[in-house]
Amino acid sequence: MSSPLTELRTAPHVKRNLGVERIMSHVVLALLPIAAFAVWQYGLSALALIITVIASCLLTERLCNRLGGVASTLSDGSATITGLLLALTLPPAFPLWMGAVAGFMAIALGKALFGGLGFNVLNPALVGRAFVQAAFPAAITSWVPAYAPERFSAFVPTTWTLPFMTPPDISAWAKAAVDGFTGATPLARWKFENVLTSPIDFLSGAVTASAGETSAILILLCGLYLAARRFLDWRIPVAVLASAALTAWIFQLMDPVRYPDPLFALLSGGLVIGAMFMATDMVTSPVTPLGVWLYGVFIGVLTMMIRYFGGLTEGVMYAILFGNALAPLIDRLTPPRVFGHPRLWSRS
Amino acid sequence: MSLPGPKPRSNLEELLEGIWKQNPVFIMMLGMCPTLAVSVSAVNALSMGLATGFVLSGSTLLVSLIRNIVPREVRIATYILIIATFVTVVDYLIQAISLAIYEALGAFIQLIVVNCIILGRAEAHAARNPPLRALLNALGMSMGFTIGLLALGAVREILGAGKLFGISLFGPDFQPWVVMMLPPGGFFVLGAWLLFFNWFNRRKTPVASDKPAQGHAHV
Numbered sequence: 192m193s194s195p196l197t198e199l200r201t202a203p204h205v206k207r208n209l210g211v212e213r214i215m216s217h218v219v220l221a222l223l224p225i226a227a228f229a230v231w232q233y234g235l236s237a238l239a240l241i242i243t244v245i246a247s248c249l250l251t252e253r254l255c256n257r258l259g260g261v262a263s264t265l266s267d268g269s270a271t272i273t274g275l276l277l278a279l280t281l282p283p284a285f286p287l288w289m290g291a292v293a294g295f296m297a298i299a300l301g302k303a304l305f306g307g308l309g310f311n312v313l314n315p316a317l318v319g320r321a322f323v324q325a326a327f328p329a330a331i332t333s334w335v336p337a338y339a340p341e342r343f344s345a346f347v348p349t350t351w352t353l354p355f356m357t358p359p360d361i362s363a364w365a366k367a368a369v370d371g372f373t374g375a376t377p378l379a380r381w382k383f384e385n386v387l388t389s390p391i392d393f394l395s396g397a398v399t400a401s402a403g404e405t406s407a408i409l410i411l412l413c414g415l416y417l418a419a420r421r422f423l424d425w426r427i428p429v430a431v432l433a434s435a436a437l438t439a440w441i442f443q444l445m446d447p448v449r450y451p452d453p454l455f456a457l458l459s460g461g462l463v464i465g466a467m468f469m470a471t472d473m474v475t476s477p478v479t480p481l482g483v484w485l486y487g488v489f490i491g492v493l494t495m496m497i498r499y500f501g502g503l504t505e506g507v508m509y510a511i512l513f514g515n516a517l518a519p520l521i522d523r524l525t526p527p528r529v530f531g532h533p534r535l536w537s538r539s
Numbered sequence: 540m541s542l543p544g545p546k547p548r549s550n551l552e553e554l555l556e557g558i559w560k561q562n563p564v565f566i567m568m569l570g571m572c573p574t575l576a577v578s579v580s581a582v583n584a585l586s587m588g589l590a591t592g593f594v595l596s597g598s599t600l601l602v603s604l605i606r607n608i609v610p611r612e613v614r615i616a617t618y619i620l621i622i623a624t625f626v627t628v629v630d631y632l633i634q635a636i637s638l639a640i641y642e643a644l645g646a647f648i649q650l651i652v653v654n655c656i657i658l659g660r661a662e663a664h665a666a667r668n669p670p671l672r673a674l675l676n677a678l679g680m681s682m683g684f685t686i687g688l689l690a691l692g693a694v695r696e697i698l699g700a701g702k703l704f705g706i707s708l709f710g711p712d713f714q715p716w717v718v719m720m721l722p723p724g725g726f727f728v729l730g731a732w733l734l735f736f737n738w739f740n741r742r743k744t745p746v747a748s749d750k751p752a753q754g755h756a757h758v
Contacts, residue, residue, distance in 0.1 A: 330714070
């Protein structure tokens, strides 16, 4: 049989060679500098944590594939990204076994139960972090100093905690490693001690924080690369950051003594990495142009509300999870107008 | 539900039905409120299972005995009255046996009266079957419910406190999973058990895949 002379096909005829795998590999590429900076700041413990969480995510993904009787989806790279992002949101000296639990929950509870990539309602990495935050509230708020002198020759004592065991108390170790270490994040120091961390400390990364949230400039650059390649919707980070800054500015106008300046609000905590890499998850964010703006503003304002009025010091995670849950509703309420049809809201 | 099938069940099948095939927790999903609320430890789960089992067996037997003399119109009120009597009995019994357990279970002992397994069994089974069969079925259901509660309580106690029936399993350094003691933990563990049972039952009886085709589901 020779091939037919004319091949009949429907549009599209010209396709861009762009699948899930290519997008995901670009996201991994964009996250690598952030991960490398985290390892530079926190040393071996951060490296071990990143490797453990990714391995846990990949193993869980494979296990769920087997149980579900489908072909392996490891090669699409989404589990790698979930693991990498999750590790970057954890404290650098988080016990490895808890990191493995977080990775398992992220994939099993956050993704596989819904039917795999594309069907999940919530961002898997944040589901994993929310679980360990609820399960191990003490361990997830135990911070270690950045740039400890021995960070490349020794692990933090908590890293190798035996599975199911309580991590040892490291406050003495941390004080010995870095002089004047307080063990509180900039947000906690502002909230409970009313001490503002200077922007210079933020830029150099010499702050107490989760592994990957310290360098706002690096995260912005990596995000810009993805936005330029159109792998993330630039409107989401712009909306999140602008609305958070605006909220902070309004509060500062009302009470300059109590509330910090917008720059502090942007640089502290996980706002930038959350806005750039987690709120922009293609699966869990809205698709309509107006909906994307609404979603971003909602996350930005809610983050600041949790920070200023909530019991927690940081609210980015819950704000994004809440935004994810609202995304389908936002999409329904903001459909683009179809040509020739009346506007949705003028019908009544 | 005991629909009239092609052949009548034997007494043994009647007893075993509630334990596996119609397990109140894992298959019928009845009585979720006490299941989720009191299953924070194995001891609580066991006492709740036994208390519910006592009420279930007693009320089922009584309902079955009087099934032919109760007018249809007032049957629900009659059943509730019978159930409430047994709940009162079990309420005082637990107070007398162990005040600690009574306080741990709290209002959920009195709430056995509205447990849907009990009224459901009275209406669907006891009112249509002779006393022996009704009692056998109720005993099976009670065991099934207790097993279900224990399955939840054991997992939650092991992960949430590192203990089983109050005995420490991992030594003093155990890191408790706080979330397992909170309400979300109950849902997580129940969901995990349901997943396991569905997976197991599907493995046992290979049927044609009922999975929706990729790309058509939940878009």
